[in-house]
Amino acid sequence: MVKEYIVTVDGKPAGRVVGRERLGEIAPLVAEESEVFVVYDANAAEVAAEVIEAVPGVRGSIAIETSEEDKSMDTVLLIERSLLEAGASRKALVLAVGGGITTDLAGFAASIYKRGVRYANVPTTLLAQVDAAVGGKTGVNFEDYKNMLGVIVQPVFTFVCADALRTLPRRDLLSGAAELLKTFIIENEDDHYGRAVRWLAEGGAAAELQELALAAAGVKAAIVSRDPFEAGERRKLNLGHTFAHAIEHEALRRGDDITHGEAVAMGIVLAARLSDALGVSAGLEARLAADFAAAGLPTRAPYPVETLAGAMDKDKKAEGSLVHFVLAERIGSVLIRDLTVAQALKALTL
Secondary structure, three states: OOEEEEEEEOOEEEEEEEEEOOHHHHHHHHOOOOOEEEEEEHHHHHHHHHHHHHOOOEEEEEEEOOOOOOOOHHHHHHHHHHHHHOOOOOOOEEEEEEOHHHHHHHHHHHHHHHHOOEEEEEEOOHHHHHHHOOOOEOOEEEOOEEEEEOOEOOOOEEEEEHHHHOOOOHHHHHHHHHHHHHHHHHOOHHHHHHHHHHHHHHOOOHHHHHHHHHHHHHHHHHHHHHOOOOOOHHHHHHOOHHHHHHHHHHHHHHOOOOOHHHHHHHHHHHHHHHHHHOOOOOOHHHHHHHHHHHHOOOOOOOOOHHHHHHHHHOOOOOEOOEEEEEEEEEOOEEEEEEEEHHHHHHHHHO
16 A cells, blocks of 8 residues: 655654555665665564665664663664764664664664764554654653653654564554554544454454554654644543553563553553543443453553552653543543542542
């Protein structure tokens, strides 16, 4: 599927989301680049090799590990050292090939190398295609807190390619599905939400999944264009994430195996419970829990909400004692309400 969305900042084009079917179709996007440095997830070596073969201007490449523990300044410095040793100049383009951790790390490394060089993304997971690789958020974890250090800088392009997902394990696909459904809870043109639930529950063609992924990326690109630095509307994209990041923090502390997408799925259901409890919605928690379960996603956090309070208090989106909780009125409509963590927990436990 050939499709393209423009991301703007202050009304000016700042990047693109480009949809293509084959990895080799990246070539025209980098035809004029003479200094391309590929940073790739070691688990995506096969896809990275195809990208490197298709890009004539590759001057160097580096494989990185991509666990949450590796999403750190140590890995960023490893990338910086590699760029420096390869002689990367300020004209360099850092090309990230991998999932959201890879695009976050490579984008952040590019943003600080020689005070900033350009970067672009070839996301190899559904989660990255619909969310992490779109919108310009980059960064690393710090002291067990998710994405605590980072910057917002737009990639030159994000290349959404169906071919890049061909070896994606089912669990990773479902992890991305949580972000896909989240996007369509925010904006649900043409019933993309219902179509996505059915595709996940019943299976379907790869072309339909790519259509859904591009639609989600388009929603995010439009929101980011209107609010590139998360001063207002862009906060809607954090639906479920205040809870999700707290779940991830607790899982990391305990050594439990929970993916980002799994935490997001649980977090969205918790956000729906909060929406119902505050009278913003009616019966939404039950609806989403049923849909997510049908899609194969977890719906119940393994920890009591009281244990999540400390991490939510340190949410990077908090302003003073208030956290910007994203609540859903219905599928396709969300709003932002500022609450203290104590107020949210009281509503959830009544």
